[in-house]
Amino acid sequence: MKALVWHGKRDVRVDTVADPTIQDPTDAIVRITSSGVCGSDLHLYEVLGPFMSEGDIIGHEPMGIVEEVGSAVTNIARGDRVVVPFQIACGHCFMCGQGLHTQCETTQVRDHKMGAALFGYTRLYGQVPGGQAEYLRVPQAQFGPIKVPQGPADDRFVYLSDVLPTAWQAVEYAAIPDGGSVVVLGLGPIGDMSARVALHRGAGRVIGVDLVPERLERARANGVQALNLREHDDIAETIRELTDRRGPDSVIDAVGMEAHGSPFGKLAQQMATLIPDSLAAKMMERAGVDRLAAIHLAIDIVRRGGTISLIGVYGGMADPLPMLTLFDKQIQLRMGQANVRRWVDDILPLLTGDGDPLGVDDFATHRLPLEEGPRGYEMFQKKQEGTFKILLQPAAV
Ligand SMILES: NC(=O)c1ccc[n+]([C@@H]2O[C@H](COP(=O)([O-])OP(=O)(O)OC[C@H]3O[C@@H](n4cnc5c(N)ncnc54)[C@H](O)[C@@H]3O)[C@@H](O)[C@H]2O)c1
Numbered sequence: 016m017k018a019l020v021w022h023g024k025r026d027v028r029v030d031t032v033a034d035p036t037i038q039d040p041t042d043a044i045v046r047i048t049s050s051g052v053c054g055s056d057l058h059l060y061e062v063l064g065p066f067m068s069e070g071d072i073i074g075h076e077p078m079g080i081v082e083e084v085g086s087a088v089t090n091i092a093r094g095d096r097v098v099v100p101f102q103i104a105c106g107h108c109f110m111c112g113q114g115l116h117t118q119c120e121t122t123q124v125r126d127h128k129m130g131a132a133l134f135g136y137t138r139l140y141g142q143v144p145g146g147q148a149e150y151l152r153v154p155q156a157q158f159g160p161i162k163v164p165q166g167p168a169d170d171r172f173v174y175l176s177d178v179l180p181t182a183w184q185a186v187e188y189a190a191i192p193d194g195g196s197v198v199v200l201g202l203g204p205i206g207d208m209s210a211r212v213a214l215h216r217g218a219g220r221v222i223g224v225d226l227v228p229e230r231l232e233r234a235r236a237n238g239v240q241a242l243n244l245r246e247h248d249d250i251a252e253t254i255r256e257l258t259d260r261r262g263p264d265s266v267i268d269a270v271g272m273e274a275h276g277s278p279f280g281k282l283a284q285q286m287a288t289l290i291p292d293s294l295a296a297k298m299m300e301r302a303g304v305d306r307l308a309a310i311h312l313a314i315d316i317v318r319r320g321g322t323i324s325l326i327g328v329y330g331g332m333a334d335p336l337p338m339l340t341l342f343d344k345q346i347q348l349r350m351g352q353a354n355v356r357r358w359v360d361d362i363l364p365l366l367t368g369d370g371d372p373l374g375v376d377d378f379a380t381h382r383l384p385l386e387e388g389p390r391g392y393e394m395f396q397k398k399q400e401g402t403f404k405i406l407l408q409p410a411a412v
């Protein structure tokens with residue numbers, strides 16, 4: 016089959032690789048019809064290189080048609096249309112029972128002391144072949160795949176794999192009081208969808224921050240008061256002025272480890288990607304290499320007693336954080352990878368009911384054949400041609 020394969024920093028290619036096969040009774044094989052490219056993939060493309068191996072198949076936002084199931088898989092059958100969550104979870108362990116599927120005790124990557132295995136996401140998360148490919152082997156398929164109705168275009172459902180539950184959890188963890196205010200840092204797909212979910216769920220005021228003009232425009236069109244980081248010398252002051260000088264009730268950080276405006280972290284990240292992989296991986300695991308501009312801004316602006324929800328991915332081990340401010344302001348801090356199946360029942364009615372309240376049908380800006388994946392990654396990283404969300408389409412339905 017054809018698959019998008021990682022070869023090195025900023026080097027992904029479409030290669031011919033072996034077709035996946037059923038290995039365990041709990042496996043399924045899915046023929047992929049759409050597969051999102053995520054901001055998390057951009058971390059692999061650049062700073063998380065030391066944790067990748069040449070030949071890794073990437074992608075964790077897939078959907079498609081079930082081709083084959085193992086003998087223990089009874090919830091889905093050949094021909095079903097399914098969305099595959101980005102994490103691999105068993106559905107029956109203690110953690111899955113708590114709705115903490117990204118901590119699944121059956122698939123935790125214990126060699127690296129990490130949580131549940133993820134599709135297409137580094138050695139730290141199990142080095143499981145990902146879904147930007149024609150076919151995908153889905154472990155724990157007796158639980159993971161979400162069956163969706165035939166009919167509407169893939170756009171309707173594909174974001175159930177990641178963007179929608181991630182945005183939903185971001186808002187849930189942000190604990191915005193009814194009618195309260197939230198600032199969303201970063202208006203990429205995750206921040207943009209978080210803003211939509213926050214408004215849908217009754218936030219009184221949503222302020223967004225980014226530095227890409229089209230992204231700001233897009234958010235404004237959906238009722239977000241969007242501020243361009245580059246147009247404000249002191250963005251924290253601007254936000255305080257907009258929020259009774261107190262700051263917003265909640266802040267969602269949808270930027271993560273590659274924030275603009277963090278010179279030290281950038282240098283450390285560049286060094287880590289230049290030295291040999293084994294050393295670089297150690298350095299990344301032990302040293303703080305995140306670019307912290309977004310989380311520092313979040314801590315600065317959130318009101319006293321307010322909540323910060325970190326949904327952007329961080330990975331440094333020695334990141335300096337202002338404990339004095341965090342403690343003195345009595346800030347609540349929640350974070351983590353999204354527990355996809357935890358939120359699906361809340362979200363599905365918004366996809367199968369009347370209208371399109373979250374605007375998923377027009378969410379993607381680019382639908383590309385798998386062959387154009389390498390160009391897609393470059394456009395998405397450089398934010399060229401208005402690239403916002405790319406769906407790769409390995410096989411037409
Ligand atoms: N927790 C989860 O389960 C989960 C799931 C999916 C994605 N993510 C993470 O969410 C983050 C966003 O993903 P995405 O797909 O929207 O990616 P993205 O890279 O398109 O979005 C990031 C946005 O942040 C903006 N930005 C950069 N620096 C900024 C700053 N200092 N202040 C404000 N905005 C800034 C960028 O211009 C960009 O628009 C990534 O870190 C990704 O890894 C987490």
Ligand SMILES: [Zn+2]
Nearest residue numbers: 053055076177
């Ligand atoms: Zn993703």
Ligand SMILES: [Zn+2]
Nearest residue numbers: 105108111119
């Ligand atoms: Zn589990």
